[in-house]
Amino acid sequence: MLLIGVNRSPFTRRVAITLNIYGVPFEQRALSGFDNRTEVRTSNPLGRIPALILDNGETLIDSNAIIDHLDEAYGEDRPLIPREGADRRAVLKVAAIMMGACEKCLHAAYERNRRPPEKQYQPWIDDCLAQVKNALVAVDETIAPNKRYVLLDRLTQADVTAVIAERLARARGIDTDAQTPRLRDLTRRLAEEPFFHVTEP
Numbered sequence: 001m002l003l004i005g006v007n008r009s010p011f012t013r014r015v016a017i018t019l020n021i022y023g024v025p026f027e028q029r030a031l032s033g034f035d036n037r038t039e040v041r042t043s044n045p046l047g048r049i050p051a052l053i054l055d056n057g058e059t060l061i062d063s064n065a066i067i068d069h070l071d072e073a074y075g076e077d078r079p080l081i082p083r084e085g086a087d088r089r090a091v092l093k094v095a096a097i098m099m100g101a102c103e104k105c106l107h108a109a110y111e112r113n114r115r116p117p118e119k120q121y122q123p124w125i126d127d128c129l130a131q132v133k134n135a136l137v138a139v140d141e142t143i144a145p146n147k148r149y150v151l152l153d154r155l156t157q158a159d160v161t162a163v164i165a166e167r168l169a170r171a172r173g174i175d176t177d178a179q180t181p182r183l184r185d186l187t188r189r190l191a192e193e194p195f196f197h198v199t200e201p
C-alpha cells in the first residue's frame, strides 16, 4: 500500500495515523500538493494529497473516503468511526469540526504563503484563526476532566483529528494551553503514542 502525501498536510497525516492504528504496513511518498503537482496528478486529477494506492492497484482519494475504506477493511468490531447510531454521529461531528479547523488554518497560511505581500488581507487571516479558536474551544468544552479520549472512552477518529488540529492551531499561534487546556492535555498525552509520534511532520 502506498500513501501519497506529506504529513505536513493534516489530511495526509490523519490517513497515516489511521493506518498506523490499524497496524497496516504502508510506504509513503512524501509529495506536496503544491510543489509536486504533476506527480500528484498521476494519482489524483485534482492534484491534491492524500491519495492511497491499494495493493490491487486501485487508487483512493480524499481523506474521508480513504478513512471510510480503512474502517471497513480493518476496523473489525471497533472502527475508529463507529458504524452506526449516535456514537457514529458524535465522532463524525467532532471530526468535521476538527478537520474544518485544519482547513481554516491552511486558508490563513495560504494567504501568507501563496499571495504577494501587498495582496495579503490580514482581516481574513484573523477571521480564519478566530474560527479555528472557536472550533477548538467548542470541542474542549465537551471533554470531561481527566478523560483519556475525546469521547466514548476509547480511541476514535475524534481523537485523531483533535491531535492534528490542536497541533496545527498551536503552530499558527493559538495559545491552546490557555484557551483549550483539556484538549491540550489530551493531545499532549496522545501525541506520545507511537502511532501519532511517528507521523509528526
Ligand SMILES: N[C@@H](CCC(=O)N[C@@H](CS)C(=O)NCC(=O)O)C(=O)O
Residues within 6 Å of the ligand: 008, 009, 010, 011, 032, 033, 034, 047, 048, 049, 050, 061, 062, 063, 064, 106
Ligand atoms: N478534502 C480533501 C482535502 C485535501 C487537501 O486540501 N489537500 C491539500 C494539502 S493539505 C492539497 O493537496 N492542496 C493542493 C491544492 O489544493 O492545490 C481531503 O480530505 O483529503
